[in-house]
Amino acid sequence: MRKSVARRAAVKAAVIGSTVLLTPLFGATAATAAPAPEQLRAEDLPAELVQALSRDLNMTPTEYLDRAARAQQLQTYAAEFRAERPDVFAGAWMTPEGKPTVAVTSPDAARVASDDGYTTRLAPVSAAALETSLTQMNQWVAAQPRDISQLINSIAIDFLNSQLIVNVANTPLAHVLNLPTLIANIKVVLSPEGGGPVEHRPMGGDTYISAPGSLDDAELKAVDVCSFGFNSVDSAGNALNISAGHCNPNIDKGDEKASVYGPNIRNIPASPQLGTFVQSELGGPSTLDYSVIQLNERAVGAGMDQPSVRGANGTTLTITGTADPVVGAPVCKSGQSSTFTCGFVVADRVETQLFTTEGDAKVVRGFASSACTLGGDSGGAIVSGTLALGITSGSNAADAPDCEKANIALAQYGGTATLGIPIRGILAHADSSSGGGIGSGISVRTRPNAG
Template identity: 50%
Template structure:
């Protein structure tokens, strides 16, 4: 049920080139040793980290934690100096960089131990311009707005990037000229534990109506479990993608569509482990794309009450906390089709249209990553280090038969790119709407 997203890797081509020439400072504060934690990562994740990131497991964990420290520092600087803060990211060499608009702010950042880069406009100015741009786009006729693939902020080059279809109509768009810093891109259309029970990243199927021998393959949606979670009253949930819920495609279905663990020998005999109790996406959900699957006794008994995410061959990663997206942070995603694939956060915020099977379009806002994501991976868990970062929403490689082929075909356009929905924003919105006091299950939190 993973639906194609009109996202192109070239949207963020400039953002993937992290300039080390502007970096002069060493990373602040010596990180605690992660050697023991690295030794506990499953072999399949270690392989993906080495293959996709060219990092050791210890470097992966250290950079993931450093990115979170950078994010916290950046929040404080933005609060104290809203007109000076212009963005932050982790360089390809693991050095944290903070962009500022004044020499005074640069001196403060350098004193605090971070590398600096001068920028023309503040992050607040860019975000205001992006909001104006998106407002202008939504007012265009549909045949015109369909020529715009996505909009995003490239913090490295301090500009807004708008990806426009390389067509006569796309090239003829009269783009707003008063926006700050606008760029237009034209694109062609280990020894870890092994568990047998379902976990984050594994397959689930869903239908609008209960499964039976009369259910056709076209009526069955396939997605991936995200993060196992627990509410304040002890109820168990799994957080996945909103577009996986049949009610998003067919509102008349209503809430409560069943979710099953597939029986590959006889799909009609698949075990129901819960049902969608809430899902939201697009403008009605602050741009998010998420769903809550309330687990029944069978789901809990199957093992969906554990803080774990699966890679290939049954190996698992234990989730230790939650995290926010930081440009340059290393990430690894787990999905039922492509298992572990790794990459970097290449944009903290991207707005992109998610095209539904009924012909409608929902504007989704999330972070962009360079991980390969295939059809069926939607809803799967995205980690940075061993922290929960988000769930997979869409990608530019969904129709590919394999990540190897996706990387070959998409290389001329900048490679694979995917949209993830930040887990902390999902929790904030879900709890505000439902009052569930929902939290991701982690090794340090009680079950």
């Protein structure tokens, strides 16, 4: 079976690190617009995650948890501020020093945010205007022939500089691409050409494999390798897991159901079944990339009804709640290929086109982070602090053999970038589209911190 671009997790997420230079520095006093989300204690973080924080972010566990909590406080305040002043709100983010910042288009609005304890910035364009430009740009891309539209890797809103970031392939045709001049505030970023296919090797931990039919099928040429995301449960008590939609080999085919297996690397056909895809979404009106896997008794018996995630063979991290992406917030992700890696949210809204094996274009919307993601990490959990933030859709390093080589190869293009799908958006859509069946009332399994 030939793998599609999406299934290989070769999503070219926006490489916008050059426009949002984030460094792990602290020292700011956070505004207190809302109570801090519950987190584990610093000493309760797994050793492997602590190592990733030090290696990737130069942060201590306490700094990581503190900044993640303050980012969620900012998100709550910004949502309320925008609801009250939609015409002047221009974005919100954490600065490199960890200061929560609110951008507005009027001095009066700036005084309000400043009085509430936030750093402010006057911006020339409101968030609503930038989002309108994003919609217009996507409409223009959708109207182009495929040989033109596939040159557009992704489009992101850069609130820090009041502009859209259009990431295009670094090819001769892209160099003469005539972008629409009526859409203001566009910056073009060139990305490297994609590499060859990745040879995925099943690993232990959070790995799963899937195929369109039986693993015993003599015609089966390959299996898809992805990562489990967050263990979840619906109102009927069904044990579920949230992963990536493009990991379902039967998406858009019949009832879309396909089995999920724990890989037996010595004998793939003998791999034990752990569940079944019961709901999958890739693009469409929702612009999401997610799947809901119904876990069987074997999976539940192995502990997949617990609120924890892990990277490959690493130690586990307990999930204590959910969160929204905020620019500048620290994040870490788990996955079967790259284990725990960490970075920052560099854009809270990114849209990219995926092409299926049938040639259909799918627009997917999510957030971008600077964490390294490799092929096979698709569907893996992304956390901020100990809060579920989203699942991995893809990255610009999917074809790299390891994160060290990816960081070197992509340094000239702004570094590694990962496209994540927000968990709260997934939960809302999965619930509303369940029809009252499996997935109705779905929520991430959590264990609130009682300490």
